[in-house]
Amino acid sequence: MAKYNDIDMSLWKQYDDIYTDTLWLIDKRDNSGAHSGAYHGNFVPQIPNQLFRRYTKKGDWILDPFMGSGTSLIEAQRLGRNAVGIELQESVAQEAYNRIKTESNKESRGTVCVGDSRDIDLSEIMKNEGINKFQFVIFHPPYWDIIKFSDNPNDISNSDTLESFLEKFGKIIDNTTQYLEKGRYCAVVIGDKYANSEIVPLGFHCMNLFLQRGLKMKAILVKNFEDTKGKSNQKAIWRYRALASDFYIFKHEYIFVFKKVK
Secondary structure (H helix, E strand, O other): OOOOOOOOHHHHHHOOOOOOOOEEOOOOOOOOOOOOOOOOOOOOOHHHHHHHHHHOOOOOEEEEOOOOOOHHHHHHHHOOOEEEEEEOOHHHHHHHHHHHHHHOOOOOOEEEEEOOOOOOOHHHHHHHHOOOOEEEEEEOOOOOOOOOOOOOOOOHHHOOOHHHHHHHHHHHHHHHHOOEEEEEEEEEEEOOEEEOOEEEOHHHHHHHHHHHOOOEEEEEEEEEOOOOHHHOOOHHHHHHHHHHOOOOOOOEEEEEEEEOOO
16 A cells, blocks of 8 residues: 555555546536535546545645635545645635535544735644644646636736746745655646637646756646636637637646655
């Protein structure tokens, strides 16, 4: 059994629901229980579920610096993992907290904190929770300015330039991965952007931020997605636009997995 998960390799054939391929085809999002698809920009719960089962054990502590609607904390709770979620907007954090507590699990703890993940004092939060290190960090940042999540100037979705976005995200990586236990993992879920008639390879820009900080690349996963809220019921018009022009329609996003080795 690996030291970083609960998979019993003597029963490895029983884990056929755990992905081991780099292409993740998910038909529809899990909206069971406390999960909700109403929050614009949240990710499918199957992503944290798969990552937590592969890279964490029961009782481990997970950090989510972009908590949003609380998807990661709900999945951590269901799997018997502990989690801390950081959310910039107080109203969003309160709504997530109310949803998370409807599925309380006596075997796990979930903590919701309001603050800016660039400079929030995680050491104080960890001290209050009795945490020495986090065993996993999951990042699901805004895809730059594709969706504006608030009017707060500290919200990185309000970054004026790509350079500004990457600088702010880099500070969040620095402020969080310093508390990631050596030999453990983190992951970022991110997509690309199309602007000014060209692709902005946002995913690979973000990937490089982690590599520049000495984290070891362990996986490049590609996940499909179907209709977004902005393109709902517009398949025909987007296909027409693509055929009439020189671009392809985005149907994927990346999940990059890294290991802390320093």
